Amino acid sequence: MDDQELEFEEIMDRYGTDIKRIVYMYVRDYSLADDITQETFIKCFTHYHQFRGDSLRNWLIQIAVNRSKDYLRSAYKKRTLLGDSLINLLKSPSVETKVLEKSIEDDVTACLMNLPVKYREIITLYYYKELTIKEISDTLEKNENTIKSRLRRAKDLLKKEVSKNG
Structure with a gap:
């Protein structure tokens, strides 16, 4: 692993949980929060050379918030909402969902x-x-x-x- 890969791994370890929690507060779906968190870090890594701010944490939060809002505005979300609701009625909740729902109680x-x-x-x-x-x-x-x-x-x-x- 080169130095840049190690640096990115450290960034993910340090901020991953916080970013995921912020995303979840927007989308209210555990697996979707995972996806948007991954997208956030991918954007961070692909645009890292453009980072000029004082706080990497704030920059990551801004990316996560924007990605979350983009999803909430998307036509995809609106189209899949009903289908997801029906699927959720037909299947039992996952372990992650149960744990997350427990913490939200x-x-x-x-x-x-x-x-x-x-x-x-x-x-x-x-x-x-x-x-x-x-x-x-x-x-x-x-x-x-x-x-x-x-x-x-x-x-x-x-x-x-x-x-x-x-």
Whole structure:
């Protein structure tokens, strides 16, 4: 293995789990999160020479968020949604799905998943990934005041959701 391959392996080991969790928060499908995470790292490796930022972590998050949003907007997703729903009714859940669903049973996480994506992503990046408002602004390519407003609104919505379910 050459030095570049070792470096890429270290990047995947270091950031892989975090990126996969972020992607899952968008797509809510374990195997799809795997695929989009792989796409994220492939894009990172093929465009690594273009990386000029201060934070590799933030760049990877930005790629993952964009890939996830691209999937959610895609016609493929819309066409396969009904077919996937029918297939899921006919087959028993996989071990990975059971484990993931078990971890999501936590009340706050379950309530978070009920929020719209634009609020869920802000809460995830701010509290779970501990990014600053500035880093979130750079990652999502939104104005800092927009991020602050969404964070405030997300907190309010999450409080309502938790009190409704608790």
